[in-house]
Amino acid sequence: MSAEVLRSHAGASSLSGFIVANPQMVALLATASRAAASEGKVLITGESGVGKDLVARHIHAHSRRSGRPFVAVNCAAMTDSLLESELFGHVKGSFTGAYRDKPGKLQVAHRGTIFLDEVGEMSLRMQAMLLRFLENGEIQSVGSDGHASHVDVRVVAATNRNLSELIAAGQFREDLMYRLRVIHLEVPPLRERRDDIPPLVEYFVNRTGRSVRFGEAAMQLLIRHRWPGNVRELVRRGLSTTRGNYRALLKLFGMAPADYKRFLNFLAAHDCRADFREFRNGAPEMARRPELMLPALQKPKPLSAESPLASVG
Ligand SMILES: Nc1ncnc2c1ncn2[C@@H]1O[C@H](COP(=O)(O)OP(=O)(O)OP(=O)(O)O)[C@@H](O)[C@H]1O
Numbered sequence: 334m335s336a337e338v339l340r341s342h343a344g345a346s347s348l349s350g351f352i353v354a355n356p357q358m359v360a361l362l363a364t365a366s367r368a369a370a371s372e373g374k375v376l377i378t379g380e381s382g383v384g385k386d387l388v389a390r391h392i393h394a395h396s397r398r399s400g401r402p403f404v405a406v407n408c409a410a411m412t413d414s415l416l417e418s419e420l421f422g423h424v425k426g427s428f429t430g431a432y433r434d435k436p437g438k439l440q441v442a443h444r445g446t447i448f449l450d451e452v453g454e455m456s457l458r459m460q461a462m463l464l465r466f467l468e469n470g471e472i473q474s475v476g477s478d479g480h481a482s483h484v485d486v487r488v489v490a491a492t493n494r495n496l497s498e499l500i501a502a503g504q505f506r507e508d509l510m511y512r513l514r515v516i517h518l519e520v521p522p523l524r525e526r527r528d529d530i531p532p533l534v535e536y537f538v539n540r541t542g543r544s545v546r547f548g549e550a551a552m553q554l555l556i557r558h559r560w561p562g563n564v565r566e567l568v569r570r571g572l573s574t575t576r577g578n579y580r581a582l583l584k585l586f587g588m589a590p591a592d593y594k595r596f597l598n599f600l601a602a603h604d605c606r607a608d609f610r611e612f613r614n615g616a617p618e619m620a621r622r623p624e625l626m627l628p629a630l631q632k633p634k635p636l637s638a639e640s641p642l643a644s645v646g
């Protein structure tokens with residue numbers, strides 16, 4: 334993190350690009366660091382965009398396994414059979430398109446950490462397979478009839494779903510939840526830690542390489558906003574205003590047109606690059622109901638000294 338964030342927001346600190354000022358978050362990260370020292374499985378819960386991914390990486394980075402791979406698997410991003418082969422690997426010829434043996438992510442993560450993201454979306458069949466693996470550490474590649482191999486991985490899982498509700502609805506195995514939730518970290522939503530907003534805003538602005546200063550009025554609006562999409566929402570809001578036009582975002586945020594590529598790279602690196610088509614036809618809530626938008630973002634206009642987004646080149 335930049336020294337500026339520390340200077341202007343006393344108490345804010347950053348661990349592996351993790352901006353934290355709120356005492357509850359500081360405590361949560363301390364717990365995460367202690368959890369990192371153990372081998373216990375960790376379940377990270379919290380709303381979308383709160384930073385679960387960052388917490389998982391923080392745990393790996395502070396563990397004895399940090400020199401070994403951190404392998405993330407998004408359990409919601411693929412079909413059941415693809416996820417099975419993704420996790421456990423497959424042997425050549427086991428299905429159409431399996432031209433060669435492919436190791437699973439669990440094998441790739443050997444001696445490191447496997448991050449099972451969106452674990453609440455796993456099918457009951459995959460949950461049963463995962464449970465079996467957690468019980469004996471053994472994996473059998475898709476299509477292999479040979480003996481199972483043994484891998485040593487630390488398991489960190491995350492979900493934005495309420496697992497107890499899924500269990501009540503018969504969609505998630507209770508025994509699997511207990512297996513995964515040896516250590517439970519619940520990341521609070523941004524609206525419950527508004528003291529994190531000013532350093533976060535400053536951090537993101539600094540990362541663009543431009544110096545843009547938010548006036549007191551604009552900062553107060555940001556602090557009071559409810560942030561249903563948490564940290565990821567900041568960019569999506571801008572996109573609603575510009576109807577999916579990334580170039581127009583630069584103007585909105587007071588950046589130079591020459592920074593376009595850098596800005597896009599920044600968004601991609603932070604997993605914040607939303608599909609512009611979603612915003613093209615004014616489909617999202619914010620575009621249909623502009624009164625929900627922050628007044629400062631509602632009327633993009635050239636930044637001037639009176640603008641709440643007072644900018645310094
Ligand atoms: N405290 C923070 N400091 C710096 N960046 C943050 C912080 N919290 C979140 N971010 C950034 O916000 C974005 C969303 O965070 P992340 O991907 O970790 O959320 P998530 O909880 O995993 O969300 P989802 O459930 O949608 O996957 C990322 O680009 C992340 O780097």
Ligand SMILES: [Mg+2]
Binds near residue numbers: 385386450
């Ligand atoms: Mg995530």
